[in-house]
Amino acid sequence: MFSIGTLSNQTGVKVPTIRYYEQTGLLDAPERTEGNQRRYGKAELERLGFIRHARDLGFSIEAIAALIRLQNHPDRSCKEATDIAIAQLGYVRAKIERLQKLETELVRITDGCSGLGVTEDCYVLASLGNHGLCEADHDRETR
Amino acid sequence: MFSIGTLSNQTGVKVPTIRYYEQTGLLDAPERTEGNQRRYGKAELERLGFIRHARDLGFSIEAIAALIRLQNHPDRSCKEATDIAIAQLGYVRAKIERLQKLETELVRITDGCSGLGVTEDCYVLASLGNHGLCEADHDRETR
DNA sequence: TCTTGAACCTCTAGTGACTAGAGGAATTAT
DNA sequence: ATAATTCCTCTAGTCACTAGAGGTTCAAGA
Incomplete structure (x- = not known):
């Protein structure tokens, strides 16, 4: 004990x-x-x-x-346990997919910005303000 | 208005x-x-x-x-905004990496189980109980 | 103009999975 | 015996909302 x-x-x-x-x-x-x-x-x-x-x-x-x-x-039945694990796997995969979309866009945003200018012309801020600049849709990351 | x-x-x-x-x-x-x-x-x-x-x-x-x-x-300076975005990118990438490790192990766990037996012999439950069965380390998923 | 119903207001509490801290009691080591 | 450490319960805080109660205001139709 x-x-x-x-x-x-x-x-x-x-x-x-x-x-x-x-x-x-x-x-x-x-x-x-x-x-x-x-x-x-x-x-x-x-x-x-x-x-x-x-x-x-x-x-x-x-x-x-x-x-x-x-x-x-x-x-x-073992099936119930397996089902829970499979559901979890689906959840993890969905999350990976969402995050990869976010990664793509973050790369695009950060690459577009030299980091040298002033915020007035900052591509990062412009991108965040203007969703139209996005290439693709990205779902909300639900955590 | x-x-x-x-x-x-x-x-x-x-x-x-x-x-x-x-x-x-x-x-x-x-x-x-x-x-x-x-x-x-x-x-x-x-x-x-x-x-x-x-x-x-x-x-x-x-x-x-x-x-x-x-x-x-x-x-x-625009740099500060870019820094925040880059930090976010690092965070997203780290999360993807962790999740991919989890995916691998969940696949292993669910593949090992036919779903036909009874829970007593369930590979899913055995795997979860015995970390030693894991191939690799996986960090905790901090959400 | 009046009425109705939708939209609005504030406030509190709940979510998930913990974490932090207060204030005090028990155990362990010296 | 004493001091240091660990333990106890309880409350409240974290993040980014979401739900609900109970009440007020607004906009549209009669």
Whole structure:
């Protein structure tokens, strides 16, 4: 049994974040010492590792909660877990595509400007003010 | 002179968002009617178009505020505006790179799973639980 | 001119996933 | 025994909005 600080060191997840995960139900409330401090074991270490890895991959807390529910029902079809991962993949791909459009336009904007003039004639500012200068549409980056 | 709703229609920026921009200082407080309703002119329309375009490109409110300050001092060097845009480009590129790593791993994870079995043997869940299965490091996606 | 209904106003609170800080208690090391 | 560190809870802040309550003003038609 180890403290929240040790768990934090083992997993790289910050202490307040661990408490936040407990609060939101991603982690079960652990045992406590007589003095009310949290004490964790191997099971929590593994689950937090799972959560951390999924977060690193950009899964939402909500999606991770769903994955954990699936883990707790090992008889359920694997398809549901795969579906969540595939949805995440689609989300990541869509985001990449959007960002690549933004990259293209930012390159265009920054290339057009020597950086030597004064703001009055600045191509960056002109481009931002005049969407008509864009070559293509770019969707809003929803983060 | 036109209302906030008209401005919203012209720019595609939602009414509450326009008020939010005013509150945060991105937009100046406009004239009001006797009945306290906002009335806008061409200048505000243009500035909001500028803001919208910059937001679409992923610039932060803070960065946009800086760009607007530069616009208001046309004698300042264009370099500052270009620097902001270049920083944004770097940010976008870093994000793309991270997301591509995530994409690779998500493909690996989802390809490894037939979707036919039960969760107990699910490769998706196993992969998420065991970071050691990853081929490469992937940084946390900071959004 | 009056009425109706749409659009407007302010204010507060909620979103996601944390992070920061206050003020105090428990644990660990010396 | 004492000092340093870690832990506890609770509240509030972050970013860029979005939603809703409860009330007021405006514009168009009768």
